[in-house]
Amino acid sequence: MTEPLLEVENLKKYFPIKKGLFRRTRGYVKAVDDVSFQLEEGETLGLVGESGCGKSTTGRTILQLLRPTSGRVLYRGQDLTGLNFQQLRPIRREMQMIFQDPYSSLNSRMTIRNILLEPMKIHGLYTKKEREERVEELLELVGLDRGVADRYPHEFSGGQRQRIGIARALTFQPRLIIADEPVSALDVSVQAQVLNLLQELQETFKLTYLFIAHDLSVVKHFSTRVGVMYLGRLVEIADKRRLYQSPRHPYTQALLSAVPVPDPEIKRERIVLSGDVPNPKNPPEGCAFHTRCPECMEICRVERPPMIEVEPGQFTACHLYS
Amino acid sequence: MTALLEVNNLHIAFRKEKSFIPTVEGVSFHVNSRETVGIVGESGCGKSVTSLAIMGLLPRGISRIDYGEILFEGQNLVGLSSEEYRKIRGREISMIFQEPMTSLNPVFTIGDQLMEMVLEHTAQPKKQAFKHSVEMLEKVGIPRAEEIMHDYPHQLSGGMRQRVMIAMALSLNPKLLIADEPTTALDVTIQAQILELMQQIKNDFDTSVIMITHDLGVVAEVCDRVVVMYAGKVVEQGDVKAIFKNPRHPYTIGLLQSVPSLTEERDQLYSIRGSVPLPENMPAGCRFASRCDHAKPECFEHEPPEVQIEGDHTTSCWLYR
Ligand SMILES: Nc1ncnc2c1ncn2[C@@H]1O[C@H](COP(=O)(O)OP(=O)(O)OP(=O)(O)O)[C@@H](O)[C@H]1O
Ligand SMILES: Nc1ncnc2c1ncn2[C@@H]1O[C@H](COP(=O)(O)OP(=O)(O)OP(=O)(O)O)[C@@H](O)[C@H]1O
Ligand code: SF4
Ligand SMILES: [Mg+2]
Ligand SMILES: [Mg+2]
Numbered sequence A: 001m002t003e004p005l006l007e008v009e010n011l012k013k014y015f016p017i018k019k020g021l022f023r024r025t026r027g028y029v030k031a032v033d034d035v036s037f038q039l040e041e042g043e044t045l046g047l048v049g050e051s052g053c054g055k056s057t058t059g060r061t062i063l064q065l066l067r068p069t070s071g072r073v074l075y076r077g078q079d080l081t082g083l084n085f086q087q088l089r090p091i092r093r094e095m096q097m098i099f100q101d102p103y104s105s106l107n108s109r110m111t112i113r114n115i116l117l118e119p120m121k122i123h124g125l126y127t128k129k130e131r132e133e134r135v136e137e138l139l140e141l142v143g144l145d146r147g148v149a150d151r152y153p154h155e156f157s158g159g160q161r162q163r164i165g166i167a168r169a170l171t172f173q174p175r176l177i178i179a180d181e182p183v184s185a186l187d188v189s190v191q192a193q194v195l196n197l198l199q200e201l202q203e204t205f206k207l208t209y210l211f212i213a214h215d216l217s218v219v220k221h222f223s224t225r226v227g228v229m230y231l232g233r234l235v236e237i238a239d240k241r242r243l244y245q246s247p248r249h250p251y252t253q254a255l256l257s258a259v260p261v262p263d264p265e266i267k268r269e270r271i272v273l274s275g276d277v278p279n280p281k282n283p284p285e286g287c288a289f290h291t292r293c294p295e296c297m298e299i300c301r302v303e304r305p306p307m308i309e310v311e312p313g314q315f316t317a318c319h320l321y322s
Numbered sequence B: 001m002t003a004l005l006e007v008n009n010l011h012i013a014f015r016k017e018k019s020f021i022p023t024v025e026g027v028s029f030h031v032n033s034r035e036t037v038g039i040v041g042e043s044g045c046g047k048s049v050t051s052l053a054i055m056g057l058l059p060r061g062i063s064r065i066d067y068g069e070i071l072f073e074g075q076n077l078v079g080l081s082s083e084e085y086r087k088i089r090g091r092e093i094s095m096i097f098q099e100p101m102t103s104l105n106p107v108f109t110i111g112d113q114l115m116e117m118v119l120e121h122t123a124q125p126k127k128q129a130f131k132h133s134v135e136m137l138e139k140v141g142i143p144r145a146e147e148i149m150h151d152y153p154h155q156l157s158g159g160m161r162q163r164v165m166i167a168m169a170l171s172l173n174p175k176l177l178i179a180d181e182p183t184t185a186l187d188v189t190i191q192a193q194i195l196e197l198m199q200q201i202k203n204d205f206d207t208s209v210i211m212i213t214h215d216l217g218v219v220a221e222v223c224d225r226v227v228v229m230y231a232g233k234v235v236e237q238g239d240v241k242a243i244f245k246n247p248r249h250p251y252t253i254g255l256l257q258s259v260p261s262l263t264e265e266r267d268q269l270y271s272i273r274g275s276v277p278l279p280e281n282m283p284a285g286c287r288f289a290s291r292c293d294h295a296k297p298e299c300f301e302h303e304p305p306e307v308q309i310e311g312d313h314t315t316s317c318w319l320y321r
Helices: A055-062 A085-094 A112-122 A128-141 A146-150 A158-169 A188-205 A216-222 A240-245 A250-258 A298-302 B047-055 B082-088 B110-121 B126-139 B158-170 B188-205 B216-222 B240-245 B250-258 B297-301
Strands: A006-019 A024-039 A044-048 A070-075 A095-098 A176-180 A208-212 A225-230 A233-239 A307-311 A314-317 B005-016 B019-031 B036-041 B063-072 B093-096 B176-180 B208-212 B225-230 B233-239 B306-310 B313-316
Touching: A006 A055, A024 A055, A024 A070, A024 A233, A044 A055, A044 A216, A055 A095, A055 A176, A055 A208, A085 A095, A095 A158, A112 A128, A112 A146, A112 A158, A128 A146, A128 A158, A158 A188, A188 A216, A188 B250, A208 A216, A225 A240, A225 A250, A233 A240, A233 A250, A250 B188, B005 B047, B019 B036, B019 B047, B019 B063, B019 B233, B036 B047, B036 B216, B047 B063, B047 B093, B047 B176, B047 B208, B093 B158, B110 B126, B110 B158, B126 B158, B158 B188, B188 B216, B208 B216, B216 B240, B225 B240, B225 B250, B233 B240, B233 B250
Parallel strands: A044 A208, A044 A225, A095 A176, A176 A208, B036 B208, B036 B225, B093 B176, B176 B208
Antiparallel strands: A006 A024, A006 A070, A225 A233, A233 A314, A307 A314, B005 B019, B005 B063, B225 B233, B233 B313, B306 B313
């Protein structure tokens, strides 16, 4: 077997909660709490879960935009967590991020041309002429007319702005793209355009995606494997088909059953969970899901369930299987 | 049977610089008693503006109703004074807004806000209003309702705030509830709770509902009829089954095909090319023509008339003439 493109090992990111006059640390938000997974070259791993469960923090910590509290992030075998800014620079060109909000992620005072030139200038790459050519190439790649280069972001629709964000991420021919909710702010019809574009680009450039989203239908369409997070933890990860057809973790089961299906003739049995997602400042002991779990047992309240391979390629962290 | 609400040929314009630009142009639909009608369509197509017009809450000075009527139990609401509207709003028709945080006042407690609603419209003593408000919170499934009366909005989770909004909207037992994207900001498992709650409340209170959403799954789940809007106009409407099983307007068809499915696998999603025209340069003919695979020459020149497909299933498209 070839080496995975990315290996995330026991990744933790704790944010200190500071309170009081002396800003003393009064505990931690365990935004990412012992997460491990791998990404093979050319695949798309979807990452789903409810708001605040740590999806974005996972993405940012992998890219070292946030430094992990502990754990390792191996990119082509090299651990990024110990590298300094200079050492990370060449690697950063190969790992790019696309953001949810095409409005705030583009500088509103810069033209599209300057937005696309900026990363090349920062990295000090290419001649002036080559840079200009690259801008035109990039626009073409994402299906925008080269004539738009001298316009400003506010002159574009949400879908077009997202294309610009994608063009910028493609500047240095990346191998890994972390897409953080790239279509969540878009209308259904525009969402389909952007998803198709991302898919074409993946085929053309053999891109590997970590695709963060909360829409389970979108993730199913777009991913090869899917990981489900709950309160900073990965609770289940499996091949897409397996995860959607036979989810094992009670949370995955509830999450999937909660998705409304666009067919008025289908009436589904739904697992409606009671209560809210607990506060991440004060997560439950044992299994983080036990306060809402319909299957909760004695052991779930006290002991954190280990990740177990329940079927070949399907891993679940739940005491029902341990 | 007369409809509870009838919107006829409604035209609304918004001011941009010196001139008024039409944003809703000839919208007509109705809501029968105890019915849930869904309104769907691309962002900016006029869903919220239409519902604000029904509520009499269009922003003054920058918007106006140019033409059309809004009949509620036969009475035309267009042109009512603010005094007259105040008697209707909350009591007969109420609304859950798109942004829950902006519609709850951060400086007042949940209790103050719920009770104000009751006190303004009824002659109940304060004690009675308090009791009624607590009951409403309990009805929408809020635990520790009495304690929460003393909490401020920021102390509650998104799902709880949305429940409070629903409690507030229903506290005077209105005949019509307008819910503008009531679950969009919520997680799926919380959305499932709220949708369940809305269904149950609708049955218990005999309320009619206008459900505005971009989630076609939500529409399929809770609506009896669907109104599809595109660029300020209604392009198709009908029974929920007709719309999902036998959609006629190319926009509706495209929209339904663009949604990734949980049950089927597709290599590529269908996608509608292009984007919605801007209000200030609306094309002459059908507004969807530039994105439509079936457009004929007349589509670019003349506005398509409304055609009846079957029963109350209608569409505005030249293909069916
Ligand atoms: N810079 C920060 N400082 C302190 N806490 C943070 C910071 N960034 C994130 N958090 C907290 O970490 C947790 C995880 O946040 P994160 O943004 O990763 O969630 P998410 O899964 O991406 O959610 P969403 O779906 O809402 O985007 C949350 O409780 C959040 O409040
Ligand atoms: N306060 C306002 N001032 C100026 N124009 C407005 C205002 N409110 C709405 N509009 C315009 O009216 C049109 C319809 O807006 P509306 O909010 O009804 O869209 P919508 O269908 O509810 O979209 P969304 O799905 O994004 O909520 C838009 O083109 C918008 O720019
Ligand atoms: S470990 Fe226990 S509480 Fe957690 S999901 Fe499994 S059964 Fe439920
Ligand atoms: Mg996020
Ligand atoms: Mg709206």
